[in-house]
Structure formats: C-alpha cells, structure tokens
Amino acid sequence: MMKLGGELPANESSHKPQLTNAGRPSTVGIEAVNEHGETVPTRIPGEHALTLYLDKREIVTLMTLGTAPESLVLGYLRNQRLVSRLEDIAAVQVDWETDAAVVTTRSGSADMESRLERRTVTSGCGQGTMFGDLMESLDEIALPDDARLDAATLAALLDNVRRHDSIYKEAGAVHGCALAAADGEILMYVEDVGRHNAVDAIAGQMWLHDMAGGDKLFYTTGRLTSEMIIKTAQMGIPFIVSRSGLTGMGHAIADKIGLTVIGRATGKHYLLFTGRHRFDGGAGKKNDHE
Amino acid sequence: MMKLGGELPANESSHKPQLTNAGRPSTVGIEAVNEHGETVPTRIPGEHALTLYLDKREIVTLMTLGTAPESLVLGYLRNQRLVSRLEDIAAVQVDWETDAAVVTTRSGSADMESRLERRTVTSGCGQGTMFGDLMESLDEIALPDDARLDAATLAALLDNVRRHDSIYKEAGAVHGCALAAADGEILMYVEDVGRHNAVDAIAGQMWLHDMAGGDKLFYTTGRLTSEMIIKTAQMGIPFIVSRSGLTGMGHAIADKIGLTVIGRATGKHYLLFTGRHRFDGGAGKKNDHE
Numbered sequence: 096m097m098k099l100g101g102e103l104p105a106n107e108s109s110h111k112p113q114l115t116n117a118g119r120p121s122t123v124g125i126e127a128v129n130e131h132g133e134t135v136p137t138r139i140p141g142e143h144a145l146t147l148y149l150d151k152r153e154i155v156t157l158m159t160l161g162t163a164p165e166s167l168v169l170g171y172l173r174n175q176r177l178v179s180r181l182e183d184i185a186a187v188q189v190d191w192e193t194d195a196a197v198v199t200t201r202s203g204s205a206d207m208e209s210r211l212e213r214r215t216v217t218s219g220c221g222q223g224t225m226f227g228d229l230m231e232s233l234d235e236i237a238l239p240d241d242a243r244l245d246a247a248t249l250a251a252l253l254d255n256v257r258r259h260d261s262i263y264k265e266a267g268a269v270h271g272c273a274l275a276a277a278d279g280e281i282l283m284y285v286e287d288v289g290r291h292n293a294v295d296a297i298a299g300q301m302w303l304h305d306m307a308g309g310d311k312l313f314y315t316t317g318r319l320t321s322e323m324i325i326k327t328a329q330m331g332i333p334f335i336v337s338r339s340g341l342t343g344m345g346h347a348i349a350d351k352i353g354l355t356v357i358g359r360a361t362g363k364h365y366l367l368f369t370g371r372h373r374f375d376g377g378a379g380k381k382n383d384h385e
Numbered sequence: 386m387m388k389l390g391g392e393l394p395a396n397e398s399s400h401k402p403q404l405t406n407a408g409r410p411s412t413v414g415i416e417a418v419n420e421h422g423e424t425v426p427t428r429i430p431g432e433h434a435l436t437l438y439l440d441k442r443e444i445v446t447l448m449t450l451g452t453a454p455e456s457l458v459l460g461y462l463r464n465q466r467l468v469s470r471l472e473d474i475a476a477v478q479v480d481w482e483t484d485a486a487v488v489t490t491r492s493g494s495a496d497m498e499s500r501l502e503r504r505t506v507t508s509g510c511g512q513g514t515m516f517g518d519l520m521e522s523l524d525e526i527a528l529p530d531d532a533r534l535d536a537a538t539l540a541a542l543l544d545n546v547r548r549h550d551s552i553y554k555e556a557g558a559v560h561g562c563a564l565a566a567a568d569g570e571i572l573m574y575v576e577d578v579g580r581h582n583a584v585d586a587i588a589g590q591m592w593l594h595d596m597a598g599g600d601k602l603f604y605t606t607g608r609l610t611s612e613m614i615i616k617t618a619q620m621g622i623p624f625i626v627s628r629s630g631l632t633g634m635g636h637a638i639a640d641k642i643g644l645t646v647i648g649r650a651t652g653k654h655y656l657l658f659t660g661r662h663r664f665d666g667g668a669g670k671k672n673d674h675e
Contacts, residue, residue: 267630340557
C-alpha cells in the first residue's frame with residue numbers, strides 16, 4: 096500500500112518516465128481452521144512474481160505484494176545502481192498478464208553488464224545486491240549533521256505508525272516501511288512481503304518526485320541489517336527507526352557513516368544505537384557524544 | 386547456532402566432504418542509550434559477509450550470523466541445485482580471514498552455468514533462487530500422506546521452541562528454524578540474520594547426515610512465503626509450523642503439493658491452512674478433508 100501525503104513537490108517535469116498504474120489488491124481471502132476446529136475466513140497477503148526486463152534484458156524476478164509495482168521497479172533500479180538518472184528511463188510498463196515489468200531506457204544502460212556480474216545475497220534476505228558497490232558508495236554519502244529528533248517526535252512517529260492502516264494488521268506476513276517528515280507525520284507507507292521491496296518502493300517514489308531525504312525520518316518494522324542501513328543512507332535520510340533489532344555489521348556501518356539508528360522502538364522503550372548527537376532523549380541524564 | 390540432537394544416523398561414509406569447523410560467536414557487545422538516557426551494554430547478533438566460491442568460480446556473497454557456515458554452504462548448494470549429490474563435494478573450507486567459503490567438487494559442476502543464468506529474488510527476501518527451477522522441481526515431490534500431527538504434539542513443539550536457547554532472546558534481529566522429530570523434540574535449531582540462511586543450514590545438515598524428512602516437523606519464526614513452502618517440501622518434510630502468517634502464493638503452492646501448513650501458531654492459538662488431512666486438532670468439530 097502506497098500512500099502519499101500532501102508534502103510532495105509539484106515540479107513534475109517532462110523527463111518523468113511513463114508509468115502504468117498496475118497495483119494489485121493487497122490481500123486474498125482463504126479459509127483456515129482454528130484451534131477449535133472451526134473454519135474461519137482469513138485474509139492473507141498476495142505474493143506475485145514480477146520479472147523485470149531492462150531494455151529487453153531479463154534482470155530479476157521479484158516476489159512482491161504488487162500494490163506499488165512501478166515504484167518498486169524504479170527503486171530497485173536506483174538502489175541497485177542499474178540506472179543512474181531518472182530521466183534516462185522512458186517508461187515502466189507493468190503487465191500482470193505476463194507478470195512482467197518492462198523498462199525502456201532512453202539510451203541503453205551503459206555499465207549494466209559489469210554491475211550485474213557481482214551480486215550479493217544480503218543477510219540471506221536481500222535482493223542480490225551488489226554489496227561491494229554499495230559499500231564503495233558509502234564514501235560519497237554525507238548525512239546532514241544538524242538534523243535533530245527529540246523523544247516527543249519519536250513517540251509521535253511511533254504513534255502514527257501504529258494507527259496507520261496496515262495490511263499487516265489485516266493479514267500478517269508483510270513488512271512495512273514509512274517515510275516521515277521531521278515532525279513524525281507519515282508521508283508514505285509501503286508494505287510488502289519483503290522488507291527490501293518496501294524500502295525500494297519508497298526510494299522509487301522519492302526518486303520520481305525528486306524528494307530530498309535530509310529532513311526526513313525512516314521507519315521500518317524489519318530488522319536493521321547492513322543492507323537496511325546502507326539503503327537508508329543512500330536515500331540521504333539521517334534517521335532510521337525500527338521496532339526490531341540491529342546487527343553487528345549494521346552497527347559498524349551506521350557508526351562509520353554517522354547514521355542515527357534507533358531500534359527496539361515500541362511505545363515507551365527504545366535503544367539509541369548510533370549517531371547520538373542528532374537525538375535529544377529529553378531525559379535528565381545527558382547523552383554522551385559518541 | 387546449530388544444535389544437534391541424539392537422533393542423527395551414524396552412517397558416516399568415506400564420501401563425506403571435508404569440512405572446516407569455522408563457526409563464529411553469535412553476538413557482539415555494544416553500548417546503546419535507552420529512553421532514560423542511560424548507557425546500557427547490549428548484545429546484538431553478528432552479521433558477516435561470506436563469499437562462496439565453487440571450483441574457483443564466485444557464486445554469491447551471503448550475509449550470515451556465521452555460526453554454522455559449512456552447513457549453510459552445503460544447504461545453499463543443495464537448495465539452489467548447484468550440486469546434486471553430496472559425494473560430488475570434496476571439501477568446504479571456510480576462512481574468515483578472507484571471508485571466503487571455498488568449495489571443491491570432485492568432478493566440476495556440470496550444469497552450473499545454466500542454473501546461474503536465471504536467478505530470482507524471492508519475496509524481496511530470498512537468495513536469488515532459481516524460482517523457475519524450484520517450481521518445476523515441485524512435480525517430483527511426494528510428501529508422505531500417512532504422516533500425522535495432533536494438537537498435543539503441536540503444543541509440545543511450540544513449547545520446546547519457546548524454551549530453546551535463543552540468540553533472538555539475547556540479541557534479537559535473527560530468525561530461527563527448527564527441525565523436530567514427529568513427537569515435537571527439537572533435533573536441530575539454527576538462527577541466522579536471514580531466515581533463508583537458517584533453513585539452508587538445516588538442509589545442509591540433513592544432507593550431510595542423510596536424514597529423511599518424511600517423519601519430521603519443520604518450524605520457523607519467519608513468514609511463510611512461497612520460497613519457505615518450496616524449501617520445506619524440497620526437504621521432504623510434510624509439516625511446516627510458524628508463528629507468522631502465510632502469503633497467497635505460499636498458500637497456493639502448499640495446497641497444490643499437499644503440504645500441511647500451520648501458521649500464527651502461539652501457545653494456544655493457530656490456524657491450519659492446508660494439508661488438513663494430516664492434522665488432528667482434537668476439537669469436537671471434525672476438520673473437513675480439503
């Protein structure tokens with residue numbers, strides 16, 4: 096589910112790619128039997144194979160909820176660095192009859208071959224990302240040091256996420272990601288059967304609407320692995336918040352690039368891991384600058 | 386963390402591959418700041434890049450907890466169908482100095498090229514699996530129809546999982562998988578930062594010890610996507626139980642191959658989705674045969 100808030104810039108240009116609008120219903124109804132032996136109608140999330148073709152070359156098959164396929168494809172191409180500029184993309188055409196997303200570029204994708212050569216399976220739970228490339232790209236990232244988040248805004252963000260319409264609440268088995276404004280207001284909320292799809296769909300929307308990340312917050316229900324940390328930094332967002340935990344490599348990378356990471360965030364509790372200088376916990380005891 | 390129960394067959398043959406024993410500590414200690422502004426020592430799971438070379442060809446980089454790397458590599462090769470027989474593997478050598486797992490086959494891997502051509506990113510959360518291949522392989526799978534599970538054994542399994550030593554309990558941010566005997570006793574328990582790594586490590590152990598799946602139960606903390614359903618069936622296990630939900634494609638595939646799927650399983654509640662004929666809920670109302 097993709098929801099757009101009112102804050103999107105309106106500077107749509109003629110260089111924007113042509114997009115289909117082929118989102119699918121997010122859930123399907125089935126019958127299950129519960130512990131009392133009763134047959135209960137149950138809604139479960141859809142999962143669909145979507146094969147991505149870039150200038151007629153087959154790139155990957157993504158298994159997705161399918162509610163925002165064009166954004167997912169755009170974000171995938173961006174985050175995998177297969178296309179460097181939005182204006183290089185002429186069209187993204189999603190067709191569920193053939194389970195295909197056909198991407199046409201204006202000039203052909205020059206260095207795609209070399210990028211496709213080295214694929215990484217991140218955390219057994221990634222998208223065959225070019226991890227080496229991602230790591231190299233970290234040197235180019237400068238997150239704004241003057242961005243700030245305080246405890247009240249964090250609580251507002253968590254409250255907004257909790258109150259948000261959610262496929263998860265209805266059907267389970269999905270991960271959600273939210274892009275929020277600096278005051279905690281949710282601008283986009285995307286769910287997918289894979290958390291990397293959800294973050295890619297948000298990256299695709301940000302790309303399409305030329306949104307900056309420096310004044311935003313990023314929230315995910317998923318675990319904070321190295322790849323989630325890297326993708327957040329790639330979007331230029333200085334904060335990532337999750338109800339789940341952080342991995343060792345995620346910690347090391349976040350520490351190196353100075354991303355502010357808050358994990359295990361529930362209504363009242365949280366753990367501030369890295370980038371502490373941007374967070375004002377409001378507690379009596381002052382946080383040490385790490 | 387890999388734990389082996391007492392039920393493993395002892396018929397180690399001379400054809401078993403040589404393996405290193407290069408498991409890493411599962412957690413690292415860091416400091417975080419909590420909501421009271423207090424600095425708290427926190428343990429988080431490790432996450433390490435492990436690049437797999439098969440006869441000197443680079444295949445993939447897996448991001449893993451690293452506690453059972455040899456089993457992970459074996460299970461990955463098996464589940465990706467890159468090597469068809471265990472006796473074709475001469476050695477698996479894991480070296481964390483170079484973050485490499487070097488696999489040597491006895492004869493070279495014949496049809497590897499064609500298999501590597503088509504890779505799928507399953508659910509945005511897979512391992513670049515050859516989905517087409519996996520789907521085709523389903524026709525070859527025959528799960529035993531006479532296997533049975535009753536509500537008391539399901540409760541015992543869930544209780545065993547809950548009482549199990551767990552990196553998750555200590556450090557979060559991991560998924561766990563368990564292979565259990567028909568009475569719910571846990572034979573192996575593996576956790577990893579990616580749930581597909583955990584299931585692959587179990588598949589690797591089953592392969593190594595020539596264990597059949599027909600009289601076993603499989604448990605995962607993770608969501609039941611199409612790939613998890615397929616991998617369970619590939620291991621020949623007729624039951625999969627999860628505390629999480631099921632996707633639409635997972636449901637369709639499980640229904641087609643007659644796998645017994647129980648989701649949303651907590652202490653008292655569960656939903657029996659497919660393969661109902663193998664499950665005796667013990668409730669007054671008889672389950673319909675689907």
